[in-house]
Amino acid sequence: MNVRDSTLPAIEACSSVEFGLPIDLRSDTVTQPTPAMYERMRSAILGDDGLDGDPTARELEALVADKLGKEAGLFVPTATMGNLLAAMSQTQRQAKVLIETNAHMLASEWGGAILSGLSYVGVPGSQGAMNLDSLRQALSPTGPFQVELICMETTHANAGGTVLPLDHMRAVREAAGTAGVRVHVDGARLFNAAVALNLSPDALTCFADTVVICLSKGLSAPAGAVLVGDLPTIDKARHLRKILGGTQRQVGIVAAAGLVAIETMTDRLVEDHLLAKRLSAALNTIHDAALQANTPQTNIVFADLGESGPDSSVWASQLNRLGVLVRPWGERRLRLVTHRHLDDASIDGAVAAFRKVAEVLLEG
Ligand SMILES: Cc1ncc(COP(=O)(O)O)c(C=O)c1O
Numbered sequence: 001m002n003v004r005d006s007t008l009p010a011i012e013a014c015s016s017v018e019f020g021l022p023i024d025l026r027s028d029t030v031t032q033p034t035p036a037m038y039e040r041m042r043s044a045i046l047g048d049d050g051l052d053g054d055p056t057a058r059e060l061e062a063l064v065a066d067k068l069g070k071e072a073g074l075f076v077p078t079a080t081m082g083n084l085l086a087a088m089s090q091t092q093r094q095a096k097v098l099i100e101t102n103a104h105m106l107a108s109e110w111g112g113a114i115l116s117g118l119s120y121v122g123v124p125g126s127q128g129a130m131n132l133d134s135l136r137q138a139l140s141p142t143g144p145f146q147v148e149l150i151c152m153e154t155t156h157a158n159a160g161g162t163v164l165p166l167d168h169m170r171a172v173r174e175a176a177g178t179a180g181v182r183v184h185v186d187g188a189r190l191f192n193a194a195v196a197l198n199l200s201p202d203a204l205t206c207f208a209d210t211v212v213i214c215l216s217k218g219l220s221a222p223a224g225a226v227l228v229g230d231l232p233t234i235d236k237a238r239h240l241r242k243i244l245g246g247t248q249r250q251v252g253i254v255a256a257a258g259l260v261a262i263e264t265m266t267d268r269l270v271e272d273h274l275l276a277k278r279l280s281a282a283l284n285t286i287h288d289a290a291l292q293a294n295t296p297q298t299n300i301v302f303a304d305l306g307e308s309g310p311d312s313s314v315w316a317s318q319l320n321r322l323g324v325l326v327r328p329w330g331e332r333r334l335r336l337v338t339h340r341h342l343d344d345a346s347i348d349g350a351v352a353a354f355r356k357v358a359e360v361l362l363e364g
Pocket of ligand 1: 081156
């Protein structure tokens with residue numbers, strides 16, 4: 001059946017009551033601040049972060065650095081800016097940066113290479129982990145420009161929220177050490193990885209010189225990310241942040257929510273992972289050939305749609321009519337992300353909507 005086939009059977013919009021909707025599975029970035037965050041924001045002690053520092057932002061930077069076993073931290077508006085600053089503060093212009101081919105820094109933040117004058121080079125991988133032979137090959141010196149940074153991503157968004165095995169992180173660290181190259185981890189969802197491994201986050205971050213974590217995904221803060229590393233690197237990143245226009249003034253009002261996120265919202269991520277497993281298992285009972293969900297390691301479920309039949313945009317719009325919001329992830333895949341505004345009942349509601357769409361699209 002063609003995607004935009006106007007002869008597609010229309011699904012009657014259902015009342016949200018029937019499915020317990022709306023159910024937003026597009027991303028964990030849709031999470032709203034908690035009441036405790038609002039409270040902390042209201043009472044936060046503020047200063048000028050571009051002048052002599054904002055005390056609440058400094059408190060957050062120190063807390064995250066401590067949790068991740070690093071010397072210093074830098075509050076940044078987004079993880080994208082944190083990744084860019086990590087690259088710029090640890091390299092010289094025209095150096096090469098090695099990144100797993102499907103990693104967010106390469107697939108979605110390509111602009112970082114344009115802005116920094118760096119050459120982002122993809123290393124093929126599987127499940128988000130770079131192939132180590134390819135990595136070693138890419139590290140061997142060729143041509144005038146040297147590799148100066150390797151980036152890993154955990155959890156790996158485009159691989160379906162996969163967690164890099166510690167042995168892999170250790171091997172990358174060793175290869176980098178042998179080549180005299182620094183290591184950065186895009187840990188936008190690092191706490192999901194730590195929770196999935198049942199380890200404290202510094203057991204992962206010890207394999208990196210710098211790490212960025214995002215506060216506004218499953219941790220539910222409204223905005224912000226923190227870059228951590230050694231003091232000279234963070235000092236340099238702080239200077240570069242100013243140049244990029246990322247230095248904000250009374251930014252403690254946002255950092256306050258980040259403090260609550262770090263203090264109270266990391267351990268509960270396990271609940272999101274359980275919901276993702278529930279969702280995936282139930283989706284796999286609907287239609288073997290047309291709908292195959294991965295077994296999620298964390299909070300991201302990929303639902304693959306088989307080789308023929310309606311494509312992801314058709315499924316997404318039909319689900320949308322039933323109040324279930326999902327994101328097409330390429331033509332034949334949907335991405336579904338669990339988070340704290342969902343519970344067993346809403347997952348079951350989403351599955352009921354999927355079942356109804358499958359009935360209409362595939363059998364109707
Ligand atoms: C793995 C990863 N890194 C970085 C980012 C960028 O985060 P931000 O939206 O805070 O720039 C994302 C966003 O989804 C992500 O999934």
